[in-house]
Amino acid sequence: xxxxxxxxxxxxxxxxxxxxxxxxxxxxxxxxxxxxxxxxxxxxxxxxxxxxxxxxxxxxxxxxxxxxxxxxxxxxxxxxxxxxxxxxxxxxxxxxxxxxxxxxxxxxxxxxxxxxxxxxxxxxxxxxxxxxxxxxxxxxxxxxxxxxxxxxxxxxxxxxxxxxxxxxxxxxxxxxxxxxxxxxxxxxxxxxxxxxxxxxxxxxxxxxxxxxxxxxxxxxxxxxxxxxxxxxxxxxxxxxxxxxxxxxxxxxxxxxxxxxxxxxxxxxxxxxxxxxxxxxxxxxxxxxxxxxxxxxxxxxxxxxxxxxxxxxxxxxxxxxxxxxxxxxxxxxxxxxxxxxxxxxxxxxxxxxxxxxxxxxxxxxxxxxxxxxxxxx
Amino acid sequence: xxxxxxxxxxxxxxxxxxxxxxxxxxxxxxxxxxxxxxxxxxxxxxxxxxxxxxxxxxxxxxxxxxxxxxxxxxxxxxxxxxxxxxxxxxxxxxxxxxxxxxxxxxxxxxxxxxxxxxxxxxxxxxxxxxxxxxxxxxxxxxxxxxxxxxxxxxxxxxxxxxxxxxxxxxxxxxxxxxxxxxxxxxxxxxxxxxxxxxxxxxxxxxxxxxxxxxxxxxxxxxxxxxxxxxxxxxxxxxxxxxxxxxxxxxxxxxxxxxxxxxxxxxxxxxxxxxxxxxxxxxxxxxxxxxxxxxxxxxxxxxxxxxxxxxxxxxxxxxxxxxxxxxxxxxxxxxxxxxxxxxxxxxxxxxxxxxxxxxxxxxxxxxxxxxxxxxxx
Numbered sequence: 001x002x003x004x005x006x007x008x009x010x011x012x013x014x015x016x017x018x019x020x021x022x023x024x025x026x027x028x029x030x031x032x033x034x035x036x037x038x039x040x041x042x043x044x045x046x047x048x049x050x051x052x053x054x055x056x057x058x059x060x061x062x063x064x065x066x067x068x069x070x071x072x073x074x075x076x077x078x079x080x081x082x083x084x085x086x087x088x089x090x091x092x093x094x095x096x097x098x099x100x101x102x103x104x105x106x107x108x109x110x111x112x113x114x115x116x117x118x119x120x121x122x123x124x125x126x127x128x129x130x131x132x133x134x135x136x137x138x139x140x141x142x143x144x145x146x147x148x149x150x151x152x153x154x155x156x157x158x159x160x161x162x163x164x165x166x167x168x169x170x171x172x173x174x175x176x177x178x179x180x181x182x183x184x185x186x187x188x189x190x191x192x193x194x195x196x197x198x199x200x201x202x203x204x205x206x207x208x209x210x211x212x213x214x215x216x217x218x219x220x221x222x223x224x225x226x227x228x229x230x231x232x233x234x235x236x237x238x239x240x241x242x243x244x245x246x247x248x249x250x251x252x253x254x255x256x257x258x259x260x261x262x263x264x265x266x267x268x269x270x271x272x273x274x275x276x277x278x279x280x281x282x283x284x285x286x287x288x289x290x291x292x293x294x295x296x297x298x299x300x301x302x303x304x305x306x307x308x309x310x311x312x313x314x315x316x317x318x319x320x321x322x323x324x325x326x327x328x329x330x331x332x333x334x335x336x337x338x339x340x341x342x343x344x345x346x347x348x349x350x351x352x353x354x355x356x357x358x359x360x361x362x363x364x365x366x367x368x369x370x371x372x373x374x375x376x
Numbered sequence: 377x378x379x380x381x382x383x384x385x386x387x388x389x390x391x392x393x394x395x396x397x398x399x400x401x402x403x404x405x406x407x408x409x410x411x412x413x414x415x416x417x418x419x420x421x422x423x424x425x426x427x428x429x430x431x432x433x434x435x436x437x438x439x440x441x442x443x444x445x446x447x448x449x450x451x452x453x454x455x456x457x458x459x460x461x462x463x464x465x466x467x468x469x470x471x472x473x474x475x476x477x478x479x480x481x482x483x484x485x486x487x488x489x490x491x492x493x494x495x496x497x498x499x500x501x502x503x504x505x506x507x508x509x510x511x512x513x514x515x516x517x518x519x520x521x522x523x524x525x526x527x528x529x530x531x532x533x534x535x536x537x538x539x540x541x542x543x544x545x546x547x548x549x550x551x552x553x554x555x556x557x558x559x560x561x562x563x564x565x566x567x568x569x570x571x572x573x574x575x576x577x578x579x580x581x582x583x584x585x586x587x588x589x590x591x592x593x594x595x596x597x598x599x600x601x602x603x604x605x606x607x608x609x610x611x612x613x614x615x616x617x618x619x620x621x622x623x624x625x626x627x628x629x630x631x632x633x634x635x636x637x638x639x640x641x642x643x644x645x646x647x648x649x650x651x652x653x654x655x656x657x658x659x660x661x662x663x664x665x666x667x668x669x670x671x672x673x674x675x676x677x678x679x680x681x682x683x684x685x686x687x688x689x690x691x692x693x694x695x696x697x698x699x700x701x702x703x704x705x706x707x708x709x710x711x712x713x714x715x716x717x718x719x720x721x722x723x724x725x726x727x728x729x730x731x732x733x734x735x736x737x738x739x740x741x742x743x744x745x746x747x748x749x750x751x752x
Contacts, residue, residue, distance in 0.1 A: 022624035120624040180608040180632050187633040188596040195589035213571035220564040221597050232556045246661055248398035248496040256556050257563040
């Protein structure tokens with residue numbers, strides 16, 4: 001049971017096939033995860049952290065490829081807002097990803113990589129895998145689930161679909177139904193990957209080449225949406241990169257161009273293009289009400305309220321004023337629907353300059369909100 | 377002189393080399409243009425219309441490839457806000473484009489297409505070509521110049537660099553210096569094109585294949601930025617395309633995905649990828665103060681005011697409340713700088729639901745503003 005102690009990187013294989021929303025099921029699903037802290041004897045101090053699109057299980061330990069600190073190192077640890085002296089923190093790599101959990105780059109039962117034979121999955125499928133992991137770890141009921149962006153979608157899905165298994169839900173910078181503009185951005189990213197001849201209909205794993213050029217473009221386009229205009233202006237403005245005058249060529253003249261090219265290129269070293277397709281598709285598909293079978297007979301807010309009808313957890317919903325990808329209006333819809341469903345919810349918009357990425361960055365007010373919500 | 381009468385599609389070749397901001401000059405520049413209406417005997421009723429990124433000279437006549445009405449058919453014509461019964465309207469295809477004016481797809485003096493041998497150009501270079509065209513048409517002084525988006529940049533550049541040649545400037549949904557977020561979006565589009573192996577470093581014209589896949593992705597990414605979230609939600613929402621349920625595949629499930637794919641694919645039939653590179657680069661480079669040689673000794677607003685120091689025209693600056701690509705804050709900077717420079721300027725933000733594209737669409741308030749401004 002070494003996996004229950006801190007910090008621990010582990011993986012396990014599910015004994016039973018994992019049923020999926022698309023109707024198929026997956027055999028031999030492997031789940032890679034990290035844990036921090038110790039599960040209490042009463043097994044009542046577990047917090048599940050759900051990562052975002054291109055995140056991973058290395059929430060507070062160095063990334064094995066980049067060597068950079070965990071993506072939420074500032075939030076998770078001894079004495080930090082998600083305090084590993086008190087809580088048993090579990091962070092799994094999501095289904096469909098590429099950091100150890102089964103995804104399109106994993107070997108299918110025939111020994112060859114799945115590629116596009118991997119079934120298209122949903123956010124609820126990711127959460128279903130989390131639930132199977134919790135079963136194996138002996139966690140019947142979570143003290144809390146925490147997630148930002150796609151992590152917040154998982155947190156909401158968990159609360160609505162497995163209401164008995166969580167007491168507190170922290171949903172940050174997220175939505176209960178992917179807004180159309182985000183579907184549009186994600187479709188553009190997928191088209192960039194699928195336009196790359198090295199993609200080979202997803203069957204590139206044995207070709208010696210990956211669709212890095214397409215994946216880099218997808219990452220560049222997405223990365224812009226994670227930042228605020230304010231961040232871009234302050235960090236780069238119209239400043240030239242390593243030169244005094246415009247090049248009158250197609251190199252990277254401006255710092256922001258150089259930065260984006262670097263973001264795109266470095267991303268290809270740590271992420272699988274097919275995983276990017278599957279995960280963004282799951283996000284585009286996400287509509288909690290639809291997932292809960294609520295049809296069009298309920299309109300707008302009432303529809304979402306019905307989706308939350310059976311929830312038992314307390315909720316904390318947080319948005320950021322400069323986040324234009326998952327703006328405050330999306331969080332407000334969640335909060336209103338939870339209220340209408342009779343759930344206990346606190347909702348706040350925090351001021352932070354960093355755009356959508358604010359939930360990952362230095363926003364002391366967020367630390368206080370998270371620590372406070374988890375203390376009660 | 378048939379070119380002076382209405383409607384007329386024509387082109388001419390400049391006798392002298394066109395000097396460029398990059399230090400080179402271009403021999404034998406051809407300019408394709410349309411005119412509508414009749415130049416008055418006093419030659420004082422000419423209005424220059426400057427088109428946007430992927431626009432062309434077919435402002436009020438059917439597009440020769442798509443057969444669609446001119447891009448500003450609603451605005452230009454007999455009895456319309458830009459009234460061809462009264463004004464002599466000139467709309468040239470910009471330098472670097474692909475609709476008849478010299479660009480990277482044109483033949484260089486050696487008889488081969490320029491490709492990347494075409495010099496990188498600026499907005500002022502485009503305007504310099506316009507000025508040469510006006511010389512040939514016998515128009516010393518414009519009654520007005522009108523443009524939206526990149527057309528607005530040309531209008532501003534003309535007013536500041538050739539102050540004696542224009543009396544009225546209508547700048548719509550534009551900026552005096554490309555904001556960093558737009559530079560970032562444009563760089564992503566260029567990278568999508570340059571990542572396409574069919575691009576061949578720009579030398580694809582004789583290869584039998586063009587970088588259509590990359591150009592389509594660039595167009596998709598850009599197209600999203602032209603629309604408002606409101607338009608996307610109303611027009612598409614999360615509605616599925618031609619199906620009752622999600623496909624659990626990578627086809628276009630949602631209407632917005634199908635729409636974007638169509639926008640991308642159809643764009644490749646009417647536009648040259650290299651022209652897209654050159655024109656977006658010119659936009660990213662655009663900074664009116666820099667163009668006017670105003671250095672960093674003046675900060676922010678004062679810098680732009682100095683750039684406008686010699687202007688003689690009256691200005692009308694218009695933004696749209698749902699335009700997040702060239703938001704009202706950009707227009708306000710222009711208006712404030714013009715005020716500081718002692719120029720006569722009216723500035724207004726119009727309410728319109730269509731995002732950046734509002735200047736092209738059915739916004740009756742814009743019609744009234746344009747007709748009113750041009751009547752005085």
